[in-house]
Amino acid sequence: MSGSKFVVIDGNEVEFREGETILHAARRLGIEIPTLCHDDRLEPAGACRICLVEVEGSRLMQPACAFRTAPGMVVRTNTTRVDRNRQFIISLHLADTVADRDEAEDVSRSKLHDYAAQYGISEGDWPHVESPREGRADDENPFIAFRPDRCIVCAACVRYCDEVEGVSAITLANRGGRTTIATADLRSLDHTTCEMCGGCIAVCPTGAMTEKPALFYGKPERELERVRSTCNFCGVGCQIDINVDREANRIVKVTSPPPGTTVNDGNLCVKGRFANDFVHHPDRLTVPLVREVDGQLREASWDEALDRAVRGLQSVRETHGSDSLAFISSSRCTGEENYLIQKLARAGFGTQNIHQCAAT
Amino acid sequence: MEPKGARRESILDLLHDAGGLRPGAVGKVHLESKVPEADIYGVATFYHLLADTTTDVFVCDGLTCRIAGCGSTMKELEARGEKARFVSCVGRCDAAPATWDRRGRPETLSPAYSPSSDQHAIDLAARDDQRYDALGLARDKGGPWVISEMDASGIQGRGGAGFPAAVKWKGVIAQPVKERYVVLNADEGEPGTFKDREVMLRRPHLVIEGLAIAAFAVEAQEIYLYVRGEFGAAKASLIGALDEARARGDVDDRVRWHFVDGHGAYICGEETALLEALEGRRGMPRMKPPFPVESGFRGKPTLIQNVETLACVPAILKNGGAWFRTLGRTAPGSKLYCMSGHVARPGVYEAPLGITMRELLDLAGGAVGTLKAFSPGGASSGFLPASKLDVAMDFRALAVEGSMLGSAGVVVLDDTVDMVEASLAQAVFFEQESCGQCSPCRIGTQLIRQTLDRYLTSGRDPKTLEIIPEVSWGMSEASICGLGLAAALPVKSAMTWFPEEFGID
Ligand SMILES: Cc1cc2nc3c(=O)[nH]c(=O)nc-3n(C[C@H](O)[C@H](O)[C@H](O)COP(=O)(O)O)c2cc1C
Numbered sequence: 001m002s003g004s005k006f007v008v009i010d011g012n013e014v015e016f017r018e019g020e021t022i023l024h025a026a027r028r029l030g031i032e033i034p035t036l037c038h039d040d041r042l043e044p045a046g047a048c049r050i051c052l053v054e055v056e057g058s059r060l061m062q063p064a065c066a067f068r069t070a071p072g073m074v075v076r077t078n079t080t081r082v083d084r085n086r087q088f089i090i091s092l093h094l095a096d097t098v099a100d101r102d103e104a105e106d107v108s109r110s111k112l113h114d115y116a117a118q119y120g121i122s123e124g125d126w127p128h129v130e131s132p133r134e135g136r137a138d139d140e141n142p143f144i145a146f147r148p149d150r151c152i153v154c155a156a157c158v159r160y161c162d163e164v165e166g167v168s169a170i171t172l173a174n175r176g177g178r179t180t181i182a183t184a185d186l187r188s189l190d191h192t193t194c195e196m197c198g199g200c201i202a203v204c205p206t207g208a209m210t211e212k213p214a215l216f217y218g219k220p221e222r223e224l225e226r227v228r229s230t231c232n233f234c235g236v237g238c239q240i241d242i243n244v245d246r247e248a249n250r251i252v253k254v255t256s257p258p259p260g261t262t263v264n265d266g267n268l269c270v271k272g273r274f275a276n277d278f279v280h281h282p283d284r285l286t287v288p289l290v291r292e293v294d295g296q297l298r299e300a301s302w303d304e305a306l307d308r309a310v311r312g313l314q315s316v317r318e319t320h321g322s323d324s325l326a327f328i329s330s331s332r333c334t335g336e337e338n339y340l341i342q343k344l345a346r347a348g349f350g351t352q353n354i355h356q357c358a359a360t
Numbered sequence: 361m362e363p364k365g366a367r368r369e370s371i372l373d374l375l376h377d378a379g380g381l382r383p384g385a386v387g388k389v390h391l392e393s394k395v396p397e398a399d400i401y402g403v404a405t406f407y408h409l410l411a412d413t414t415t416d417v418f419v420c421d422g423l424t425c426r427i428a429g430c431g432s433t434m435k436e437l438e439a440r441g442e443k444a445r446f447v448s449c450v451g452r453c454d455a456a457p458a459t460w461d462r463r464g465r466p467e468t469l470s471p472a473y474s475p476s477s478d479q480h481a482i483d484l485a486a487r488d489d490q491r492y493d494a495l496g497l498a499r500d501k502g503g504p505w506v507i508s509e510m511d512a513s514g515i516q517g518r519g520g521a522g523f524p525a526a527v528k529w530k531g532v533i534a535q536p537v538k539e540r541y542v543v544l545n546a547d548e549g550e551p552g553t554f555k556d557r558e559v560m561l562r563r564p565h566l567v568i569e570g571l572a573i574a575a576f577a578v579e580a581q582e583i584y585l586y587v588r589g590e591f592g593a594a595k596a597s598l599i600g601a602l603d604e605a606r607a608r609g610d611v612d613d614r615v616r617w618h619f620v621d622g623h624g625a626y627i628c629g630e631e632t633a634l635l636e637a638l639e640g641r642r643g644m645p646r647m648k649p650p651f652p653v654e655s656g657f658r659g660k661p662t663l664i665q666n667v668e669t670l671a672c673v674p675a676i677l678k679n680g681g682a683w684f685r686t687l688g689r690t691a692p693g694s695k696l697y698c699m700s701g702h703v704a705r706p707g708v709y710e711a712p713l714g715i716t717m718r719e720l721l722d723l724a725g726g727a728v729g730t731l732k733a734f735s736p737g738g739a740s741s742g743f744l745p746a747s748k749l750d751v752a753m754d755f756r757a758l759a760v761e762g763s764m765l766g767s768a769g770v771v772v773l774d775d776t777v778d779m780v781e782a783s784l785a786q787a788v789f790f791e792q793e794s795c796g797q798c799s800p801c802r803i804g805t806q807l808i809r810q811t812l813d814r815y816l817t818s819g820r821d822p823k824t825l826e827i828i829p830e831v832s833w834g835m836s837e838a839s840i841c842g843l844g845l846a847a848a849l850p851v852k853s854a855m856t857w858f859p860e861e862f863g864i865d
């Protein structure tokens with residue numbers, strides 16, 4: 001078939017692109033191939049085997065997530081053999097983890113159970129497999145829970161931590177049915193190099209890696225409302241999805257939008273993902289406070305508070321001169337805000353004493 | 361992600377030197393290698409000789425050793441206060457019920473051999489040839505001549521897959537990349553197989569000479585010898601032979617030789633898992649393509665060959681490829697067959713490829729008891745019934761029977777053997793040795809074993825076996841490597857040939 005510039009998938013031609021996988025070529029044709037262990041940010045592992053398709057000339061089916069196309073290649077994703085394999089893989093994983101959907105999705109969503117529903121596989125068709133996967137029950141880190149009974153050992157979390165985060169805090173450990181996700185010597189995550197970015201949670205297709213605070217809160221993600229927002233911890237502008245329990249008017253957790261859709265490509269840092277408990281904290285300041293002459297703080301309007309600040313700054317300048325003032329902006333500020341504060345310092349108060357906390 | 365300059369390849373050795381996964385070992389190896397601690401832990405827990413720091417005596421409970429009564433061996437050891445545990449193979453099926461003592465206690469293994477013959481390419485009973493004539497010939501006549509003789513010999517790889525060796529030699533030499541490696545696969549671990557062990561012990565010079573010729577022919581600069589951890593004596597034998605060859609100047613220092621120990625993981629016999637182990641990783645097979653010929657050790661062109669395959673090379677060059685071809689009956693060459701189980705004289709027999717099972721049994725003194733079934737090529741080959749005694753024991757004929765020659769580790773079963781129990785023994789082996797990387801094998805091997813357990817505990821209720829056909833279909837279709845692809849074959853073949861034992865009529 002040399003000479004052809006096309007790859008044929010289910011009878012449709014798509015232009016060959018050097019190095020492209022079957023999965024991506026199929027996507028360009030709008031042909032959906034299920035994946036569990038794959039994430040576009042990661043090197044393909046070919047571990048879960050749900051994406052196997054038939055490739056003409058190959059006796060065995062091949063993983064679409066990893067197999068590169070070649071000019072003239074003929075691929076079939078719609079055969080009974082491919083379909084039978086998808087059902088087989090879903091049934092296997094249900095037998096090996098928590099089959100019941102409500103139980104499996106008690107906190108996070110599960111792509112595995114989406115597929116089970118899509119392919120009409122009902123729970124409990126196969127006997128449960130007593131996989132002896134070890135967890136870390138006494139891991140005391142505040143953010144990330146690993147629940148081995150839900151883990152399909154796809155290692156997406158491990159590859160993410162290594163390839164995207166560059167941290168390698170977690171690993172595949174043991175072998176065979178005992179294979180699990182572990183830290184060095186099974187230490188608590190907060191006693192490893194882990195940066196608590198939570199990326200391992202985001203890539204997990206089953207919810208085996210999950211947010212501890214959400215686990216304690218105990219309401220399924222399905223029942224939460226997702227509100228798209230921008231993280232305001234720094235100026236990058238990462239998009240976040242705030243998962244809100246409307247009834248209780250509470251933020252339950254923050255998740256990252258799917259990779260490839262926003263500037264942060266599905267990634268977040270510890271602050272964006274986990275630093276949200278201040279929102280509902282009783283000590284949180286929600287209105288400006290000004291100090292009375294007796295030293296006591298009382299609530300004030302924004303106008304009053306800002307006036308007070310302006311007067312204070314002006315009186316320092318008048319008494320001690322412009323250079324007795326210094327302005328330091330927060331790394332939570334955007335570029336535009338940083339511009340404005342230097343403008344305030346230089347044009348408003350006539351000083352060059354301006355700094356940004358992330359500039360050191 | 362490891363920092364630049366991390367010594368990834370050294371971590372298995374460092375872990376070994378640290379006495380395995382003892383408290384503090386991970387941190388120590390991390391300091392020495394700069395590899396992330398989690399990775400070191402992940403690697404250490406993969407290999408049972410590193411993860412298990414307490415056992416002294418490993419007792420085999422593979423099929424051959426089960427029928428030879430490994431249970432009582434264990435009881436005796438425990439009564440003596442030994443720290444013993446069961447593992448699924450120790451590579452000594454000729455001495456069943458077999459044990460391996462990690463403290464290096466002297467042992468006597470005395471398998472039977474075929475008498476010496478000029479129709480044998482290896483000839484275990486002969487004195488080990490130390491002249492390195494074949495290597496001299498190779499140097500005189502050049503690499504292309506070597507490869508053409510290999511081609512003419514038609515030799516198929518003896519490690520299990522039966523892939524034509526010359527195709528790989530030609531493949532490596534054709535690579536534009538000049539950094540190349542030759543790797544000796546001496547991780548022999550297929551239950552029922554102990555031929556490579558005997559070749560290394562009795563004819564180590566053949567192996568060293570074969571390796572030197574291979575490196576010469578494919579223009580490789582380095583040779584790695586990966587020897588199963590339980591084969592300390594075989595490794596010492598190879599080292600001794602290499603030292604002798606060096607001392608006499610037969611082997612010079614243009615090629616660098618490295619010995620690497622296995623650490624207890626059958627899967628590392630699979631060639632790409634072996635490469636992962638050499639690179640200091642968990643022995644999880646790679647996806648193919650690319651094949652090692654193109655991208656192997658360190659991503660460079662690599663020739664990986666089994667011990668027996670390489671040991672045939674000197675005879676091929678000395679007598680010619682055409683001569684080697686004539687040694688076989690239905691396929692080229694003579695072949696080492698390991699006979700164990702219910703046979704009179706367990707041992708390693710060299711015979712023409714394509715000899716029938718009936719003749720092989722005769723060579724080994726016949727079956728003990730009434731022959732019921734046999735496993736022609738290790739656990740991965742499943743079972744055939746006694747009615748197949750006249751099948752040709754070669755790669756193709758056995759494949760036609762739905763079985764395979766594999767490593768030619770023949771296990772003979774008499775009529776006292778319960779085929780459900782026999783299937784269970786193989787299921788346990790695969791469950792313990794699956795690398796756990798891909799779901800069909802990781803979960804499938806457990807399902808098969810648990811299903812057989814359930815069948816037995818349910819008083820043999822055939823309903824418990826209902827999922828076997830679908831699970832074995834999926835495993836044989838969707839697994840990454842040969843382990844998972846073959847792991848359901850024992851139970852599947854047992855159900856085919858002995859349906860009544862599984863309640864099927
Ligand atoms: C699960 C598995 C285990 C294997 N174990 C061994 C082994 O112990 N020794 C070996 O030489 N080949 C083994 N092989 C075959 C190797 O992958 C490879 O084909 C062989 O080393 C190539 O050498 P050869 O062509 O000389 O046989 C194994 C293959 C699989 C799938």
Ligand code: SF4
Binds near residue numbers: 201
């Ligand atoms: S939170 Fe981030 S750094 Fe920590 S284990 Fe998960 S992916 Fe790795």
Ligand code: SF4
Binds near residue numbers: 151
């Ligand atoms: S925790 Fe999630 S991402 Fe990690 S291996 Fe298990 S299922 Fe995959």
Ligand code: SF4
Binds near residue numbers: 794801802844845
């Ligand atoms: S088939 Fe088994 S041994 Fe092979 S890669 Fe998959 S899990 Fe590992």
Ligand code: FES
Binds near residue numbers: 036047052
């Ligand atoms: S998505 Fe391709 S093997 Fe998992």
